[in-house]
Amino acid sequence: MSGKDSGVGLGPVALLVILVFGASLSLVLWKSISRQRDADTEQETQWCASAFHRVLESEFERLDSLLRRRAQLWATDAFSNDLAAWRGSVDIMLTENPALLAVLRADPSEEIAGSANGEQILREVLPKVRRRQQVDPDGEFIVGPLLAATGRKVFGIQVRASGDGKDARTLFALFDAQRVVEDVVDQRALGFAIAVSANGHEVYRRDSPNGFVKASLRKTEAIAFPNGKPWLLEVAPAGNAAWASRTQGPAIALVVGVLVSGLLAAAVHFGMLSWRRERMLRRVNTELERQVVDTHRGQAELREFSEALERRVADRTAELNETIVELETFNYSVSHDLRGPLGAVINFAAILQEDSGDRLDATGKDQLQRIIGSASSAVSMMDALLTYSRSGRTELRTTHVDMNRVVQEVCDDLAVNLPQLRCAVKVGDLPNAFADENMMHFIFTNLISNAFKFARKGESPEVEVGGSPGSNEIVYFVRDQGIGFDMRFVEKLFKVFERLHASDDYEGHGVGLAIVARMVRRHGGRVWAQGAVGKGATFYFTVATTGADTDGRLAN
Amino acid sequence: MEGSRIDVLMVEDDANDVAVALRAFRRHSLEDRVCVLRDGAELVDYLQTHDLRVRSPKVILLDLKMPRLDGRGALRELRSRPETRNIPVVMVSSSNLQSDVRDCYELGANSFVVKQLGPLSPGTYLVDTVRYWLELNEATS
Structure with missing residues (x-):
């Protein structure tokens, strides 16, 4: 996912390729257009040539037939004998057909008629005409150009009247070939x-001022002339207005090619950009999906791990509980079975x-x-042991406990056997606690009765019970002014069957404080003692304000 | 007729306990009204072979731990039969285990007494118990 991939659509090589492609396209396009144009032009030239061919041929035929009819007409007696009439007829004909210059009656009269200029030309070329006539006296022919030196395209034509063999059978006429063609072709x-050329001599030429477009497209037509060699008609397309668009062909092709290649480049560019972007997005998507899958897998693994851990903890707990149950059962059955005997x-x-008894x-x-x-x-030791064992197993039933009431009840219960207790115990204002009331009852019973048990001999005991709330626990204490204990052995106080004083002097099994400690721990609290020999002792315990039964169940 | 005066069925397998109890009953002239059975099975037999309509026991002292049919089983058996369903049953056990106590009450025990050990007048607590059921308690016929 580099920036290069996403930022650039086309490299220089790709641009060059597209440019070359565009140029080739232009060329091909131009070729194609030009070929089409050529074909069109060729066709049009062909049409043009054919048209001129037809028109010129028919013009020649008209001229021919005109002369032929005159020859027929003039062969009649009316014109053969009346020269004036003949001349008048010739004048009409010449006026009507300006291309005709002069007429020669090929009969023995050898009469010539025509315009002044025409007559003069005819006389000039007469020797040539004679020579031609001698070759073919009664034949029909075309001769020319007769005035090659002057540049005038003067041709002579001899026709023979059809019909019987009379004298005036033939007619020779001079005509301006250029004029004939001009009349037809000009404009x-x-x-x-x-x-147009005849016998290798150019009769007429009209070139375009813009020159030829293409000499190769020249079309030639042979124009049949009655009784003569065919004339050659050449038609070539010229670059005038009609063909202006031809010259724009390459430019159009180039523009189209450049446009197309530009569009192509743009299309490819944006196409590639969009494709790359899409590919990048797809890649990012795939990556994200993989990460999601990984995360899920990780979570699954974590879940499996924690489940396995929980299973192990549950297994171990079950094992431990089983062991505890076994121990309890053993403890119970031993106690029970020993209790019988x-x-x-x-x-x-x-x-x-x-x-x-009397006899002893x-x-x-x-x-x-x-x-x-x-x-x-x-028996009582076993009972104490059973109580200790059960104190770790019985269910903790926590409620809001009014500790003042609990201590009051404890004092009332103990006072049944210790009447002096009533005035010996001073109870402060005790904070309430969230705890198991039965256990609190047991704890205070044990501590207060201990305080009396270990009073100094011969002195009335003084016991003080108090409590104060802490940050996250409440501290209670029971203080006496009794015999106290040596702080060196403070650790032994809370252990089962450990005693700091002889049982002969002070009854008990050393289980009571162990039970107290266990119960306190089950409430998430601590228990400790302070004292000195002969100076009394203070027993403290705390009750957590949050949470209970944290580690006490399995302690000891 | 034999057994016609029997008002108390004591079901106890421990010979020492039986001896102590019988001594106590004897001292309080209750010996004749007590029949001792060795276990739950004997109790069931007794109840099946005696016509309870003629004379139904006023209390059964039932030990918890016994061979063959134990206290729980016997209690369940008693409570499942219409003719013995209402006979008062006092469980007598050396255990004061809360689970034992709760079980017995749920099975329909009327009382639960823990065996007392004391240097003074052994078995007297049984005499006190029996007296209550014989003299104070009103049984249904």
Whole structure:
């Protein structure tokens, strides 16, 4: 898709080719026009020549027959004897036919009649005429030109009257051949040059001032003259007005050729431009389509990839859930199955104590009590373990929780067994949270009861519960003034079965805080503690204001 | 006529639990009114072989985990028959698993009691339970 492709329709070579083509076209066109013109001209010349041929022939025939009739007429007695009458008749004839110059009666009278000039010429050429007559005394002939030196085209014609053999049988007349032809040809067919010749002598010539167009188109006709050799008629087209368009032929052809080649060049140019543009557009289109296809393919691949990823995640989650279920089932069934035998131990020990306790001494009673205590402890440990396990699995049912009410209920519940709790707990204004109310209940129960459990011996416990909203979480705390703990072991606080204090002194299994931590994490929150030995402890936990159950489910 | 005084059917496979329960019932003079069955299948047999129109049990204590026909199966069986559909059933289990509790109520259990372990008066909770159904509850005939 370079700019060259799209910008230029034709290169110089293509232009040259078109120019040459245009020139050739002009030439061919010109040739064709010119050939057509030539053909037309030739035809017209032929027509012209034929026309003149007919006209001249008929003129000659008219002259011939005129003379022939006069000869017949003058052979009669009226004219043979009456010379005056004959002369009068000759004068009429000469007046009527200016081309005739003089007449000679070829009878023994040898009378000559005609114009003064004509008579004089006749007398001049008489010797030649005599010589010709001697060759053929009674024949019919044409002779001339008789005055070659003067340049006048004077011809003589002898005709014989038809009929019986009388004396005045023949008539000799002088005529101006040029005049005859002129009368017929002048002012006619001006577009042609015309020449008439007899016996190799030119009788008449009319050339066009513009010259011949083409000598090769000259047409010749033989004009039969009665009793004489045929005269030659030559007709050639001339470049006068009638043929002016002929000369414009090449110019027209050139103009047409240039125009056509220009149009052709333009057509080719724009055609190529449009073709290139179309090709470019098509290419761009194809490219775009390919990109679209690629994009679709990419999206499909991405979708496949993400689907595969989702499938893997789902598979792994399913596997994990399966494992968890298996662990839970194991945990549950172990707890449940152990609960039976341990329950039996407790029950029967209790029955023994009830039914036969009187028969045991103090040591026996103590030992029986230890059996009951240990078994009960084992059962409650298993219960705690079950609770811990379930805290990670039970469904999180989040609602808007009024934390003040929750803490109040917790205090009420705990106060059943710890009456002094009522006046020992100070509750601040707690922000509400979006959380699982049962879990919040458990958390506060655990923390507050811990605060009492780890109070300093002999002192009335002071517990403070508070909370404050943060940017994206709410922080709650439970603070006591109890025995506290060593910060070095703070990590152990929230682990299962980890204890910082002896169980002999403080009852419990070390599961409660682990459950608290797990529940907090399921709410997307954090849990931590601060304290010092003998100086009380503060337990903090947060509840995220957005999102919950992020990672707590699978923690630990 | 034998069994004519039976008002309580206790379905329990654990001999220890049965012993503790019977002791408790005995101490409260309820022994004669209790018939112990070992599993769900025995319960179904019992209900089929006794004319319930003459005397229908006032409560059935049904353990959840048992061989052969377990608590769930037995409950489903009971609730599917017109003559046993309305007999009160109290589920007795060592499990307090929420799914177990919900299942039983959905199958038509009337109550769910978790087995109590305590150093004092073992099995007394069963006596309390039975007393409620025998003395306070009004059954349909």
